Amino acid sequence: MNPLAGRDILSITDLTKEEMEQVLDQAARFAQALAQGQRLDLLSGRILATLFYEPSTRTRLSFESAMHRLGGAVISVAQGRLSSSAAKGETVADAARVVAGYADVIVQRHPAIGSAQEAADAADVPVINAGDGAGEHPTQALLDLYTIRREKGRLDGLHVGLVGDLKYGRTVHSLARALAHWSVTMTFVAPPSLAMPAEITAALREQGCTVHETTDLRAAAQVCDVLYVTRIQKERFADPDEYRALRGSYVVDRALVEAAKPGITIMHPLPRVDEIARDVDPLPNAAYFRQAHNGVPVRMALLALVLDAVS
Amino acid sequence: MNPLAGRDILSITDLTKEEMEQVLDQAARFAQALAQGQRLDLLSGRILATLFYEPSTRTRLSFESAMHRLGGAVISVAQGRLSSSAAKGETVADAARVVAGYADVIVQRHPAIGSAQEAADAADVPVINAGDGAGEHPTQALLDLYTIRREKGRLDGLHVGLVGDLKYGRTVHSLARALAHWSVTMTFVAPPSLAMPAEITAALREQGCTVHETTDLRAAAQVCDVLYVTRIQKERFADPDEYRALRGSYVVDRALVEAAKPGITIMHPLPRVDEIARDVDPLPNAAYFRQAHNGVPVRMALLALVLDAVS
Amino acid sequence: MNPLAGRDILSITDLTKEEMEQVLDQAARFAQALAQGQRLDLLSGRILATLFYEPSTRTRLSFESAMHRLGGAVISVAQGRLSSSAAKGETVADAARVVAGYADVIVQRHPAIGSAQEAADAADVPVINAGDGAGEHPTQALLDLYTIRREKGRLDGLHVGLVGDLKYGRTVHSLARALAHWSVTMTFVAPPSLAMPAEITAALREQGCTVHETTDLRAAAQVCDVLYVTRIQKERFADPDEYRALRGSYVVDRALVEAAKPGITIMHPLPRVDEIARDVDPLPNAAYFRQAHNGVPVRMALLALVLDAVS
Numbered sequence: 006m007n008p009l010a011g012r013d014i015l016s017i018t019d020l021t022k023e024e025m026e027q028v029l030d031q032a033a034r035f036a037q038a039l040a041q042g043q044r045l046d047l048l049s050g051r052i053l054a055t056l057f058y059e060p061s062t063r064t065r066l067s068f069e070s071a072m073h074r075l076g077g078a079v080i081s082v083a084q085g086r087l088s089s090s091a092a093k094g095e096t097v098a099d100a101a102r103v104v105a106g107y108a109d110v111i112v113q114r115h116p117a118i119g120s121a122q123e124a125a126d127a128a129d130v131p132v133i134n135a136g137d138g139a140g141e142h143p144t145q146a147l148l149d150l151y152t153i154r155r156e157k158g159r160l161d162g163l164h165v166g167l168v169g170d171l172k173y174g175r176t177v178h179s180l181a182r183a184l185a186h187w188s189v190t191m192t193f194v195a196p197p198s199l200a201m202p203a204e205i206t207a208a209l210r211e212q213g214c215t216v217h218e219t220t221d222l223r224a225a226a227q228v229c230d231v232l233y234v235t236r237i238q239k240e241r242f243a244d245p246d247e248y249r250a251l252r253g254s255y256v257v258d259r260a261l262v263e264a265a266k267p268g269i270t271i272m273h274p275l276p277r278v279d280e281i282a283r284d285v286d287p288l289p290n291a292a293y294f295r296q297a298h299n300g301v302p303v304r305m306a307l308l309a310l311v312l313d314a315v316s
Numbered sequence: 317m318n319p320l321a322g323r324d325i326l327s328i329t330d331l332t333k334e335e336m337e338q339v340l341d342q343a344a345r346f347a348q349a350l351a352q353g354q355r356l357d358l359l360s361g362r363i364l365a366t367l368f369y370e371p372s373t374r375t376r377l378s379f380e381s382a383m384h385r386l387g388g389a390v391i392s393v394a395q396g397r398l399s400s401s402a403a404k405g406e407t408v409a410d411a412a413r414v415v416a417g418y419a420d421v422i423v424q425r426h427p428a429i430g431s432a433q434e435a436a437d438a439a440d441v442p443v444i445n446a447g448d449g450a451g452e453h454p455t456q457a458l459l460d461l462y463t464i465r466r467e468k469g470r471l472d473g474l475h476v477g478l479v480g481d482l483k484y485g486r487t488v489h490s491l492a493r494a495l496a497h498w499s500v501t502m503t504f505v506a507p508p509s510l511a512m513p514a515e516i517t518a519a520l521r522e523q524g525c526t527v528h529e530t531t532d533l534r535a536a537a538q539v540c541d542v543l544y545v546t547r548i549q550k551e552r553f554a555d556p557d558e559y560r561a562l563r564g565s566y567v568v569d570r571a572l573v574e575a576a577k578p579g580i581t582i583m584h585p586l587p588r589v590d591e592i593a594r595d596v597d598p599l600p601n602a603a604y605f606r607q608a609h610n611g612v613p614v615r616m617a618l619l620a621l622v623l624d625a626v627s
Numbered sequence: 628m629n630p631l632a633g634r635d636i637l638s639i640t641d642l643t644k645e646e647m648e649q650v651l652d653q654a655a656r657f658a659q660a661l662a663q664g665q666r667l668d669l670l671s672g673r674i675l676a677t678l679f680y681e682p683s684t685r686t687r688l689s690f691e692s693a694m695h696r697l698g699g700a701v702i703s704v705a706q707g708r709l710s711s712s713a714a715k716g717e718t719v720a721d722a723a724r725v726v727a728g729y730a731d732v733i734v735q736r737h738p739a740i741g742s743a744q745e746a747a748d749a750a751d752v753p754v755i756n757a758g759d760g761a762g763e764h765p766t767q768a769l770l771d772l773y774t775i776r777r778e779k780g781r782l783d784g785l786h787v788g789l790v791g792d793l794k795y796g797r798t799v800h801s802l803a804r805a806l807a808h809w810s811v812t813m814t815f816v817a818p819p820s821l822a823m824p825a826e827i828t829a830a831l832r833e834q835g836c837t838v839h840e841t842t843d844l845r846a847a848a849q850v851c852d853v854l855y856v857t858r859i860q861k862e863r864f865a866d867p868d869e870y871r872a873l874r875g876s877y878v879v880d881r882a883l884v885e886a887a888k889p890g891i892t893i894m895h896p897l898p899r900v901d902e903i904a905r906d907v908d909p910l911p912n913a914a915y916f917r918q919a920h921n922g923v924p925v926r927m928a929l930l931a932l933v934l935d936a937v938s
Contacts, residue, residue: 044672050355052384052576054377062723066676066702072727073417081393083705095587104584106609107381148440196762272855275725276717300727361666363695365688389695391688393704408900413686414897417920418692 010042010313013125014133017143017179022186029151031306032299039074041301047314048077054108055081055107056100056124057135058115060072063146063275064135067300068112075305075314080108095165098127105130110312113137131311141177145274146179149302153184153294155229156270160187166225169235169255169280171201176274177204177235185212194225194232196251204255222255226265232257233272236280258282262290272296321624324436325444328454328490333497340462342617342626346555350385350613353464358625363418366392367411368446369426371480374586375446375455376606376610379423379619386616386625391419409438416441421623424448434540442622449515450486456585457615458489464495464542467581471498477536479505480566480591487585488546489516496523503528505536505543507562509553533566537576543568544583547591569593573601583607632772632935635747639765639801644808652775652938653928654921661696661924669936670699673873676730677703678746679724679757680737685897686766689922690734690930697927697936702730720749727752732934735759753933758824761797770925774918777851778892782809788847790816791857791877791902793823798896799857800827809835816847818844818873821863846879848887853893854879858902863905880904884912894918896924 008024014300019027038045053072056066060083069079101124104111114135115123121141123135134143154160165184167177171193181191181201191214193201200218209216219225226232234257242248257271262285273281273293283290309315319335331339343376349356364383366376371394379392394525408426410625412435415422424435425446432445432452432496447453465471476495478488482504492502492512503523521528530536538542545568553559567583573596585593620626640649645784660667675694682705690703719737723746726733735746736757743756743763748878758764763899776782787806789799793815803813803823812916813836817821822840831838841847847852864870879893884907895915907913931937 013706052381062704064723066726069702070674073702078379079702080390081383082373087707095589100373103608104377104607107377107612176605188619276721278717283605293722294728297725299730328912363692390702391691391695393684393688411684413916415688415920417916418688418923595634 006313009307009310009311009314012311013131013305014104014143015125015273016134016141017122017146017183020143021025025150025183028147028306028310029154031310032151032302033155034214034271035074035305035309036299036302044076044077045074045305047309048072048075048312051077051110052108052310053077053079053308054104054111054129055079055135056104056113056115057081057083058097058113058120060214061114062117063300064114065112067297068135068304071301071304071308074301075309077308097123097173101125101132101243102127104128104283105118110308112280127283133307133311136175137259139173141179142175143179143243144304144307145176146183147307148296149176149180149233149272149274149299150183151303152292152299153270154184154273154301156177156292156295157230159301160184160189162188163230164190164228164234166192166194166229167201167231167259168222168225170199170241171195173241177201178246180233181209185209185214188213190215190217192219192225192229194219195253196220196237196255199237217277220254222257223264228266229269231268231270231272232265234277234280235274236278256280256282257285259284259288262277262288263308268277317619317624318627319466320621322442323622325454325545325618326432326436327445328453328457328494333453336458336461336497336529337496337612339617339621340465342517343462343613344620345617346620347610347613355387356385357602358401359383359386359389359618359623361420362388363419363624364388364390365422366390366416366446367382367415367422368392368394369424369431372425372447373396374608374611375425376423378597379446382612382615382619385612386620388619390400411432411619412436412443413438413440415439420437420462420618444618444622447486450484452490453486454490455611455615455618456487457494458585458618459591459607459611460487460491460544460585461494462614463583463603463610464581466610467603467606468541468575469556471495473499473501474541475501475503475539477503477505477537477540477543478512478546479533479543479568480509480545480547481552482506483510484552485546488512488544489554491544496520497523499524501526501528502537503540505529505530505566507548511557514576531565533568534552534572534575536578537572537580539577541577542581543576546585546590547589548590549567567591567593568596570595570599582617629932629938631929631932633868634933635753636765636929636933637743637747637806638756638763639768642698642758642765644684647769647772647808649775650769650925650928650932651776653708653742653932654773655777655933657696657927658924666698667696668698669699669931669935670694673699673732673934674725674730675699675701675930676704676733677701678726678733678735679703679705680719680735680742680772682706682827683736683758685919685922686736687734689919690926692758693883693923693926693930697931699930711729717746721811723747723754724749724751726750732930755929755933759798762796764797764802765801766803766922767798767924767928769929770918770922771798771802771855771894772805773925774914774921775892778831778914778917779852781807782811784810785852786812786814786850788814788816788851788854789823789857790844790847790854790879791820792859792863793817793857794901799823799846799855802855803827803831806868807836810835810867812837812839814847814851816877818842818859818877820869821859841877844879845883845886848883848891851890851891853889853892853894854887856899856902857896858900878902878904879907881906882911884910
């Protein structure tokens with residue numbers, strides 16, 4: 006029995022480094038099998054329920070694709086707020102407990118922090134958190150790790166820049182915490198009002214990471230092996246002028262990539278609006294679509310592991 | 317050929333006692349097969365269309381789970397009012413007739429009484445009514461019967477209490493009519509303004525049932541083997557004070573269960589709001605989540621029978 | 628390798644007559660296999676993504692049914708405008724490029740002309756256009772051709788009447804252009820303000836078609852082998868009185884069919900409102916429901932051909 010069998014996946018911090026490596030290794034095996042056109046029927050006869058109380062097309066579709074690629078079936082609530090019994094006042098716990106009778110594993114997205122834990126406590130099948138508001142989104146962090154390892158061939162020894170809204174950005178918090186298990190250097194590139202929370206920076210340093218902070222994207226790009234770009238949302242600023250003034254400083258375009266450290270990898274959790282210019286797309290450095298596609302093998306690995314179909 | 321092959325399932329009153337027993341027996345066989353981890357492929361290659369003109373997550377997901385558990389496929393309209401051609405003025409009949417060319421069986425939910433019959437008349441594949449407004453919801457009645465029989469080991473000789481809104485409650489009407497095929501005693505527990513319609517009570521007595529009516533939930537709980545609880549909706553009362561005054565009298569909590577007839581079974585069609593207190597959930601008497609889960613084997617049985625995949 | 632393998636299907640004008648015939652022939656083989664109850668597993672292990680930025684129940688369900696009838700799996704966005712990342716500003720191109728990593732073929736519906744091309748340029752899997760606003764809807768034209776050939780046994784030598792809104796009607800534009808590959812006579816029956824655009828009529832004549840134009844539906848019905856009826860929408864008229872005055876002249880009812888050319892075939896892309904009276908439905912001439920059902924074998928053929936599962 007593998008250590009993830011029957012487990013809920015609620016936070017990246019629930020996983021040890023060894024467990025993360027198990028997921029990444031299994032994902033790599035699945036990616037190879039897919040590339041070779043192999044049919045996988047490991048989850049034939051099993052059912053995944055995707056419960057999305059708020060829409061997230063990319064995450065939902067990649068989980069559903071992962072389940073189908075393993076031969077499994079899917080039942081889905083794509084817009085829980087409109088179509089589920091939630092409108093009648095049903096709790097997340099009751100809904101999860103009921104759906105656990107219809108499916109072998111639940112993937113849940115919900116706008117409230119802690120809702121994934123609430124579902125997991127009620128359901129007697131594994132629950133995978135696909136985002137609980139400003140809380141966690143652990144499978145995004147795993148596919149980010151997988152992408153870095155795949156693009157660079159390793160995690161140890163890399164210099165990773167995290168760019169954009171580091172204050173509110175759930176994905177960069179999870180990724181930073183996950184990366185800290187390896188010996189990486191991190192540079193945080195953000196306007197002061199959107200800087201990485203001090204307690205996260207402190208925790209990373211305690212774990213032995215070298216952490217730099219800057220507002221200079223161009224300088225960071227000279228030294229980083231990977232730039233992980235996120236959107237800066239207008240809504241975060243009380244003063245729209247402040248937004249307009251700094252916005253351009255956090256845009257990655259072709260000129261920036263060409264002046265950056267050779268071979269730099271550009272990542273983004275998508276969807277992007279204009280924080281990565283479209284002229285970057287054709288460059289080999291642009292890894293963000295490959296990153297999105299990596300969601301499938303990584304989620305295949307998670308589903309197969311929690312359902313104990315691989316060891 | 318089984319007598320349900322090719323049949324529409326529109327109302328619980330369409331089914332004879334023998335046909336209901338056939339469904340319950342088949343559901344029990346499927347439940348056992350699922351519990352043993354057997355793969356069932358009886359409906360492999362067949363397609364279920366779920367047409368939900370109003371949302372009903374639980375019903376839709378349990379039908380879809382049932383179809384997948386039998387190896388079948390599903391196509392779905394989860395929110396007909398928003399996403400279907402209904403907005404363009406298409407009739408239920410035209411829609412059903414078209415979808416009958418895409419699927420082998422249709423499960424329909426629609427807010428208008430009689431809409432299931434309308435679909436069934438138009439479609440040349442079996443139509444199962446998953447609720448037509450204040451009309452019928454026969455598969456709920458079947459899973460309620462199945463649950464009572466499974467929890468109690470029998471139907472004959474039981475005393476069943478129906479609690480809450482008995483005037484407008486579709487599920488309690490169907491369940492009462494279904495139970496009347498067995499020799500049961502029923503106690504109706506409701507405020508006078510939400511009492512069971514007199515014509516239903518009269519019909520039940522004519523069929524030989526002993527029927528009591530009361531407003532005293534506590535007293536009923538002393539004598540009933542099963543309490544079937546439903547929600548009392550604020551909207552049913554012209555005077556909000558009346559609602560507030562009586563609301564608490566129809567709440568099942570732990571103290572009530574502990575003072576009730578030993579071994580009493582508590583059921584609810586879900587979702588619940590606060591008519592069953594959460595402190596009841598851990599008690600062995602709390603059967604409502606098991607009841608929800610029973611939707612899968614019961615709907616497997618119905619699908620397999622109307623598609624003539626079992627006999 | 629078949630000439631449609633790996634191809635995008637964006638416009639009916641992209642297909643040669645030979646390619647259309649290949650689709651129709653393959654559809655006929657699939658229809659026969661379905662009628663004989665054969666299980667087809669040609670697309671087992673493959674995934675279709677249906678991306679519907681605007682709802683179109685009939686088109687989406689028939690594509691999904693087609694995929695399941697071939698043993699494939701489906702992931703779906705049924706209401707892109709509400710549930711996808713589109714709300715966050717993501718482009719159609721980015722969305723398609725991401726989803727191409729989750730699926731083997733994409734079927735897209737989007738309200739903007741050219742959006743199918745945009746998706747196809749970005750995605751590295753085949754994209755099938757299921758309607759791009761006032762643009763194209765090529766699979767509708769193919770199923771229309773298939774229906775005419777199946778009902779009449781041939782395409783050459785027929786006289787086809789197109790009725791209703793010929794100015795804005797996407798389906799009649801595509802169908803007329805497709806039919807022009809065969810030696811057919813066409814009669815356009817429309818109020819002057821909704822006549823077929825002159826450039827289409829000119830192009831058809833240039834291709835060697837005989838084209839008539841009239842406002843007299845009754846006269847046209849005397850000479851046509853097929854009447855293809857479409858809805859006249861009130862919104863097209865600045866003056867509601869004009870709409871009310873002519874509306875009745877474009878309604879096909881039983882009396883009209885009985886006075887028409889014997890054996891006339893009545894078609895409609897559905898949904899209809901009242902442009903075909905319900906008393907026509909029982910007549911053998913009423914082909915519109917068979918037409919809708921033909922969507923399944925025709926879309927099976929397209930999916931199997933672009934995924935190179937048949938030759």
